[in-house]
């Protein structure tokens with residue numbers, strides 16, 4: 001097992017980070033990455049100039065299966081990049097273990113630290129970090145430098161450009177390529193370093209919204225055809241939902257929920273996750289008896305709630321705007337009927353939001369075009385919150 005040194009790790013040029021020794025053999029199916037009990041803190045000076053500790057990663061466990069794209073999502077400063085850099089070997093954690101394709105590349109306990117260039121990991125960075133003075137061929141060949149004879153390198157690069165649908169661009173410079181072509185070149189360089197595991201650090205963050213959307217679709221397509229495993233850092237939830245096989249929501253150095261994008265959206269594990277992933281109407285509440293929660297809107301029925309929730313727990317009830325139904329105001333006794341007053345009707349292109357006030361608190365429903373025509377500001381309506389769509393959200 002390689003071992004190693006490394007104290008403080010400075011941030012080299014991204015393209016140099018992409019460098020790796022000759023590509024590893026394609027691994028057995030199984031786990032591409034396994035992180036256990038990882039903790040990384042930085043020591044610096046606080047505002048009062050005293051020594052202070054910032055815990056960037058706090059006891060994180062993470063698994064990435066072969067061929068799976070795991071997206072780390074969370075607000076600025078929650079530790080996404082630090083986790084990625086710990087996997088890459090660009091940071092040295094204080095506790096825990098990291099395995100890549102089953103091989104221990106970091107273990108605090110055993111004193112193992114395999115340097116980045118020996119981890120067989122490809123990397124893709126913000127704005128791709130292509131060398132502007134090098135041709136596509138040379139950019140993609142960069143991680144192979146010194147590891148294979150020139151003819152063999154050229155053959156490998158040609159094969160990779162072919163795989164990613166950019167054969168024939170080898171002689172061009174990055175400035176002569178479209179955004180999508182540049183992305184494919186950066187991906188080709190990452191994949192040539194490792195055909196089985198790529199780490200992505202917000203690669204689309206400097207691209208405008210429309211182009212970003214197209215590039216995401218391209219990335220999905222390339223991933224589908226090439227089947228590499230990846231860890232992808234972003235704070236853009238739409239990007240996360242679109243790209244992830246598995247979504248990991250982080251907060252303050254910890255993982256708060258892991259699941260498919262759909263599962264995380266439909267069944268958020270806490271108010272934090274519910275707020276961070278998509279829009280949700282939510283109210284502070286207390287569980288009062290099996291299947292019921294009391295909040296300022298009244299007592300609402302819930303079809304199910306997390307197994308660990310107990311009567312008397314304080315938390316929140318929430319419902320996504322697309323699950324709120326509107327009906328004419330009535331004095332009926334429908335379940336979870338909430339009287340509301342329409343405050344605004346907002347056309348947002350693909351959807352129409354009816355923004356209301358219910359008991360003095362905001363409540364939003366998505367409505368169809370035909371229904372919106374029958375709504376007006378100031379109108380009294382009944383908002384119906386289907387019990388099967390209402391969620392109990394622990395604090």
Ligand SMILES: Nc1ncnc2c1ncn2[C@@H]1O[C@H](COP(=O)(O)OP(=O)(O)OP(=O)(O)O)[C@@H](O)[C@H]1O
Pocket residue numbers: 042043044054055056074075076077078079080081082083235
């Ligand atoms: N080299 C460093 N020295 C001191 N503190 C650091 C260092 N790098 C990161 N941190 C701190 O560690 C925490 C996690 O930072 P990290 O960059 O991992 O967050 P992030 O979720 O990737 O944020 P962003 O989305 O803004 O990039 C933050 O509080 C940050 O200030």
